[in-house]
Amino acid sequence: MAEKQRIVIVGSSIAGVSAAEGARKQDAEADILLLSQEPFLPYYRLRICEVLDHPETAPQLTLHPPEWYDDLRLRRLQGTVTGVEPAASRVRLADGTCQEYSSLVICTGSQSFVPPIPGIQRPGVHTLWLMQNALELAKVIARSRSIIVIGGGLLGLEAAYHARRAGLQTTIIEKAPLLLANQLDEAGSALFCRRVQSLGIRVETGADILAVTGRDDAPESPARGVRLADGRCLEADMILVSIGVKANMGFLEGSGIRTERRILTDTCMQTNVPGIYAAGDVAQPDGYWFGLWPVSRQQGLVAGSNAAGGKAEFAMNIPPYMINTMETRVAVQGDKGLSEAPGYSLDISLDEERGHYRKLVYRNGILSGFMLVGDTSEFVKLQQAMGKPTASLVGA
Ligand SMILES: Cc1cc2nc3c(=O)[nH]c(=O)nc-3n(C[C@H](O)[C@H](O)[C@H](O)COP(=O)(O)OP(=O)(O)OC[C@H]3O[C@@H](n4cnc5c(N)ncnc54)[C@H](O)[C@@H]3O)c2cc1C
Known part of the structure; x- marks a missing residue:
């Protein structure tokens, strides 16, 4: 009988949890270990600001209950990875222990970038x-x-x-x-x-x-x-x-894994070292980086599946920008229409009183971008109309 695969996933936020899910779908028998630096069950990071004025809501941000991990037979272990040794197929942890892998998925995400401004290290x-x-x-x-x-x-x-x-x-x-x-x-x-x-x-x-x-x-x-x-x-x-983020990848020093500002991968999320994958905010497939939750989820699924022997590929679609903050909404996709190049036309409406702004951008009669502030109810319709002629919007 073939030996069980041992898939180790470093970092268990959305990319790591999705990698575990992808790996389990691909291989029902693999031993899957999720290593987490944080003492919490994985949670919706993109909602943590809710905790600032309502700390009691923190438990409601949990991604999945503990039984979900048990049902998928995913092992979870708290620990900080301090090194990767591809030659020995193992990662080192801060407590001095090691974990061996047959394939490794790195999902260590981001940390806040702190600019070198005088005084920035002060308490407060x-x-x-x-x-x-x-x-x-x-x-x-x-x-x-x-x-x-x-x-x-x-x-x-x-x-x-x-x-x-x-x-x-x-x-x-x-x-x-x-x-x-x-x-x-x-x-x-x-x-x-x-x-x-x-x-x-x-x-x-x-x-x-x-x-x-x-x-x-x-x-x-x-x-x-x-x-x-x-x-x-x-x-x-x-x-x-809060001026941006940088990748958590200092522990890769000496591992031979190629990095620039992030870990370089192909669209299968594999690094230059066979059997080692990266996904989410820490990864840069084919030079692209998005820093977005749904993208991290997608990449995690792909990386996990491939780490377990699959042949999945990450499709590089630029996702729309959708936010819901300050009691309003913003949805933006594609061309912002800032150029006055020939063939461009704009359809703009502004309702100052209701706080609504709508801008459609056409290139040669084809919808190439849109911008909605306040009222985003047309988002799905516009998304479907992208790349289509003006007529597709009429009466829709
Ligand atoms: C407040 C906030 C709002 C956001 N809003 C949005 C939004 O509206 N839409 C959107 O698309 N995105 C949003 N994002 C961004 C989104 O949350 C990230 O793109 C996403 O969390 C990236 O997921 P990830 O799994 O790659 O990494 P992360 O979520 O950064 O998680 C990485 C995990 O790895 C762990 N780790 C790091 N180093 C090690 C190590 N050496 N050993 C073990 N574990 C390690 C970390 O502790 C962490 O748990 C927001 C982010 C924040 C903070």
């Missing part, structure tokens, strides 16, 4: 990526009166929204001239920004932070606020840094 400056961060932040929020959120991307916006709901004076500082500058055009962003401000949140766009200031000059004194390049100083009891 926080980041938010893990449940543990959210629970700690909830306590700090409960005893604070004001917060500065550095970074106006999705995570920063969500955190700011929940801090405001907890009653804090909230300021978002964004370096770009617009909020959601990568997703929206000027009109859409301005409307969204007014929505944020209507909730009592102060927004500073185009603002460059020179330093995090302290209660006194000592570098270890608690953060008091930030100094901006235009000379202004803004004060707050606490600061949240």
Whole structure:
């Protein structure tokens, strides 16, 4: 009888759990081990901001109950991987033990990126990526009166929204001239920004932070606020840094696994080392990176299935951008219509009072992109019409 495969998965968030699912579907007998650094059952990371003003809801964010793992015969073990030794087919853990594998899936995701701004290491400056961060932040929020959120991307916006709901004076500082500058055009962003401000949140766009200031000059004194390049100083009891993420892959040093900013894989999610796969935020298949939950799930399923002997491939479709924050919604896909190239036409409507913005972009009469703020009820219809002529939308 052939020996059982031993599939070890490092990291058990959405990519890791999906890899385990994919592996089990492919091989009913394999021994599948999910290694997790976090002391919690895997949870919906994208919802952790809810914990900031309602810490008691943390258990409701669990992805699956313990029985789900038992039913799929997935073993879970808490531990931090500190090294990968392909020659010995094993990973090393921080407690000095090793786990052997016949194939390995690396799903170690991201951590918050902290820019090298003077004073950023002061106490009172926080980041938010893990449940543990959210629970700690909830306590700090409960005893604070004001917060500065550095970074106006999705995570920063969500955190700011929940801090405001907890009653804090909230300021978002964004370096770009617009909020959601990568997703929206000027009109859409301005409307969204007014929505944020209507909730009592102060927004500073185009603002460059020179330093995090302290209660006194000592570098270890608690953060008091930030100094901006235009000379202004803004004060707050606490600061949240949310300007992006970097991959968790320091433990790969010396393993021979090829990395750039992330782990390089092919579209089967295999690294340059046979039998070692990567998926989710830590992976970069064919040079692409999305940093999105559904993409991590898809890649995890593919990597897990292939680690168990399957032949799955990750389809590189650029997903739509959909967010539901600040009591409004934003849906964006494809071309933003910023160019005035020949053949372009735009269909734009703005309803300032209701906070609705709708922009359709056509190239040579074919729908090549759309942008919806406020009312996203047309999302599915527009998605289906992408790549089709204008007529496909008429009367739909
Ligand atoms: C507040 C917030 C809101 C978000 N909102 C959205 C959204 O609306 N839509 C969307 O698509 N995406 C959103 N995202 C992004 C989405 O959550 C990520 O793309 C997704 O979680 C990536 O999943 P992953 O499994 O690759 O990695 P991660 O979720 O980062 O998990 C990696 C896991 O690996 C563990 N790990 C790391 N190193 C080791 C090690 N050495 N040993 C053992 N374990 C290790 C970590 O502790 C962690 O548990 C949001 C993220 C956050 C934080």
